[in-house]
Structure formats: C-alpha cells, structure tokens
Amino acid sequence: MRTTVPSSGALHFSTRGEYGVRLMVELARHHGGGPVSLSEMAEHEDLPRPYLEQLVVSLREAGLVTSTRGAHGGYELSRQPSLIGMAEVVTALEGPIAPMICASGDTYPGELCSRSGYCTVDLLWRRVRDAVVQALESTTLAELTQSGPGHPSHPTPSGRDGRPDHHDAVLVTVRPLADRPVKESIVQP
Amino acid sequence: MRTTVPSSGALHFSTRGEYGVRLMVELARHHGGGPVSLSEMAEHEDLPRPYLEQLVVSLREAGLVTSTRGAHGGYELSRQPSLIGMAEVVTALEGPIAPMICASGDTYPGELCSRSGYCTVDLLWRRVRDAVVQALESTTLAELTQSGPGHPSHPTPSGRDGRPDHHDAVLVTVRPLADRPVKESIVQP
DNA sequence: CTCAATCCTGACGAAATAAGTCGGGATTAC
C-alpha cells in the first residue's frame, strides 16, 4: 500500500532500491525451491506488480537473478544469498553509478565544482560515498534473510569503534544513476 | 551557472546540502574577519542569492551561523570551524531527520514495513544510515577549509581497513527531511 | 533624517524526477 508513509519519513531510499531489495530478500528465502513468480512476490510483499516488472529487469541485466519464462516460470537468484553483496544489488537497481561531479572517483580534481579552484568539499562527499559503499558491501543478502526479531551477531559492520550515538539521523537517499553508462560525461565535449 | 551538470551526474546531494556546505566553507574561510554578506558569497560561489537566502535560514535556526542585519551586515560562523561537525550542518540543511519508516532509530520494530513481520531489510538501511552519520560526524568544517590540491593527512576518516576499492560508486543523495520538526513521530501523542 | 545595504519572510511557479500504469508481445508447461 504503499505502506510507505506519505512523505514524512526521513531515511528515504527510492522505492526502486527499497522494493528491489525486498524482492531479493524474498527470492533468497525461497532459494533452492524453483522459480518464484512476480505475482506471488507482488502479492506477498504488497507491491504493485507492474512496477516490480520494471525493477526486476535491472536485476536480471545485472546477472543477479535468472528468469524462466512461460507457465510456472518466475525468478530465482543466480547465486547463493551469502555470495550476493548489497552494494551490487543497490547498484543494479539504481544504475551503474556515475560519481557525481563533486565526488567522482579520482577523475576530476574538482574543476567543475566551484569555479575558483578551491573546491575542497568533495572530500566530504567522497567520504560519505565510500562509507555507504562499504556499508553496503559488507552486508550480504544472506544476512538479511535471518527472519524475525533479534538479529544474531552483527558481524562487524565496519563501525569498529562503538556506538554511533544514533544522534540525529540523516535522511539518505541512495540512488545511483539510471542506465547511463557513466562514461561520456567525462570526455565528451 | 549552476555549474551543476545537467542531471547526468551521479552522486547527487540535493543542492540544499551542496550549496549550504559550500556556503559554510566560505564562511569558515573568512572566519574572524567580520560578517560576510550573502551577495558576496553568492557571487563568489556563483550561486543564486535568493536561493541561498532560503538555505541560510536553516543554518541560522540551527545556531550554526549568526547574522548581523543592516548595512555592512552579513553572516558569520557561531563557532570555530574545528568545532562544527558536518553531520550537524547537513542535518540543519536537510531537516531534523526523521528516520524513515524502515530505519527509524529504534522506534518501530519494522511493523509498518512489510506487513508480514519479517522485515529484516531495515538492518541494511540502518547500517547505511549509521555509516553516513559517522562519516559526516567525523568531518569538521575546518578540514574542508584546507585549500587547494593535496589534502594533507586524512585524519582517520573511519574507514580503518584500507582501500574502499572505489568499486562502482553509488549515487547517494543525502537529503533529510524538510523543516518538519520530526516531533510527534516519536513521543508526542 | 534619509538612504542604501543588508537581512528576513512567505508565497509562488517551473522543471525534473519518481512512482506507477497500461497494452500488448513472446515463451513455455500442460
């Protein structure tokens, strides 16, 4: 229903990421037992099926799921859940990720950013980006499948130093690029 | 010109965050030498002044900057740059951060999320959120003010384990809530 | 006291993006 709260929520992953991950978790649950149809998942997770159809395309193209067509067809994971890192999943859903102008890997020195040449803020954005990538990478689908309340271990999520204070949280929208293959944005005149 | 690339860029912080941080850096640079007017900064950073006027409101309300009205007025930092953590800045710009449905601090167990009760994906979103918060917290305004090319030390940005592979990056939009004071969602009846 | 430079306020509008819909085509089990 769009259980999604109107828009008051804060940490807001675009629904592509959110639904897509849920879909993957669902697949992970049924892993081993044949393909699962989109309709099933849509109903079970209460998500619009036509929309999921869009999302799953990205997952298939990324080689994360395989599809079987025809009656009794559906989707299954192409690998074991424990071998699927969430960075790959999110990346697939949101696009191949072109680093933004001000946090592009190491491509620009920061030229385009603030014209005067002293664009040092990119340091910040890069740190954030790396932190996100690392958090995603260090989590596998398998971890998200442990059902119910009481998550067991917490296998060193990378925050090695203690409590994050839970502070005021920050609204984060992980949302890479669409399908654009990154590239030209760099060289093209 | 809104140096911002059309929209092909990837790591895209909402302009509120981006401009706002740049503005703060600018203030940090002139720290100590009286108030700086918005027009100056707008021109210097090539940003629309009327828009900055909006942003700076949030910064003022958050107590990060102080304003002097009248002729020769302007803004200055209310604290030393080294005492201003970027989490606070971004938080101020993007809103008080209401944790999203699926990553609200510890408020909901995950009830609203996927109705069946096995919403374990929130673990992922929480990790990401915490990672971001930590990355922001561990960076101060002062660090971003070191001008030019060649950032000195890299004072333990929290990524303690080595290279982040720079992998495919992920497009991240840090963008907390608007002005909504979060409020009721937690305690208020 | 007047004037110009500021900050301050709130409403408005245009453009981009996200979210979701729709109609139909291609495959395959039965």
Next chain:
DNA sequence: GTAATCCCGACTTATTTCGTCAGGATTGAG
C-alpha cells in the same frame, strides 16, 4: 491451444526540487 508467465516500451500522474519574486524590517553612513 490455452493459460500462465516473462518481457518491453511508452504513457500518465504525483511529488519534490530548485529557484524566483515582491516586499518588509534593521541598521550604518552621510
């Protein structure tokens, strides 16, 4: 051959972002 499924691409709608605008309130300088 028929029903269930995946597959594809265009289309609509809703929300959000980004930015503008018009004016009011303060204050320093002459």
